[in-house]
Amino acid sequence: MADRYTEMHNLAGKLLVLDGPDGSGKTTVQRQLAEQLRAAGLTVTLCKDPGGTVVGDRIRSVLLDHDLARMSVQCETLLFMASRAQLVREVVRPALAQGHIVLCDRFVSSTCAYQVAAGDDFATIVELARYAVGRTWPDMTFILDVPVEVGFTRIGKRITARRETQLVEASEAGAGFDAMERRPSSFHAAVRANFLALPGRYPAPVEIVDATPPAEAIVEGIMTRLLHMATDMKS
Numbered sequence: 066m067a068d069r070y071t072e073m074h075n076l077a078g079k080l081l082v083l084d085g086p087d088g089s090g091k092t093t094v095q096r097q098l099a100e101q102l103r104a105a106g107l108t109v110t111l112c113k114d115p116g117g118t119v120v121g122d123r124i125r126s127v128l129l130d131h132d133l134a135r136m137s138v139q140c141e142t143l144l145f146m147a148s149r150a151q152l153v154r155e156v157v158r159p160a161l162a163q164g165h166i167v168l169c170d171r172f173v174s175s176t177c178a179y180q181v182a183a184g185d186d187f188a189t190i191v192e193l194a195r196y197a198v199g200r201t202w203p204d205m206t207f208i209l210d211v212p213v214e215v216g217f218t219r220i221g222k223r224i225t226a227r228r229e230t231q232l233v234e235a236s237e238a239g240a241g242f243d244a245m246e247r248r249p250s251s252f253h254a255a256v257r258a259n260f261l262a263l264p265g266r267y268p269a270p271v272e273i274v275d276a277t278p279p280a281e282a283i284v285e286g287i288m289t290r291l292l293h294m295a296t297d298m299k300s
Contacts (some may be wrong), residue, residue: 073105075295077164080157080201082172085209086257087246088216089276090283091170094209097284099168102291110160113170115148118155124148129245138183142190145176150197157201173198174206174263174271179245182255191268202269205294207287208260209276213253220246 083091083098099109116125124144133141149172160167173194181187211219264271272290276283 072295075298079204082203082206084174088219089209093280108165110165117152121148138185146197178259
């Protein structure tokens with residue numbers, strides 16, 4: 066591993082984001098990608114958005130653990146940005162300053178997909194994000210793309226497995242789905258379309274990754290792309 070990826074040290078101090086529709090496999094890919102990067106000799110800090118701090122986790126609970134039917138989309142957007150601002154200042158910037166690769170599960174790109182699908186304005190979201198994160202934008206965002214039906218099949222399997230191990234009743238917490246996941250399929254189709262429209266529109270580099278293969282193949286493809294990035298930085 067270390068021999069193959071000797072140029073990866075050029076990625077020290079970079080912010081990488083994994084994003085995509087629900088059920089795209091971000092959590093699994095994040096974990097396996099971190100293992101690969103660490104095997105290549107890099108220090109990796111993992112984080113999630115929203116959340117990742119004491120303040121952010123409280124905001125995350127408000128956003129994902131409760132019915133959002135009475136919350137305006139503008140309120141949603143501002144809460145996501147508040148959590149993100151705290152994450153950047155408390156976790157992301159200190160880790161980058163120490164030369165870590167920061168590998169984040171979701172970031173501004175998610176708000177550009179989900180809250181735009183809910184009716185908010187893309188340009189306004191980007192301006193709010195500039196205030197929330199300042200100059201701390203991702204060096205690369207990988208959008209793990211899956212069709213809506215594939216994503217929700219995966220989520221259903223995950224929830225079933227959780228129920229079997231934790232004896233969670235099907236009636237609890239919206240049958241195991243969070244507030245975003247409980248929205249209709251038309252909403253999630255719009256979310257996916259918004260993610261696919263980000264390259265060339267988002268204020269930072271974005272690449273679309275086919276997330277239908279097994280996680281190991283996805284991680285291998287991302288590692289190859291990161292090696293190209295690291296080599297280009299050297300030249």
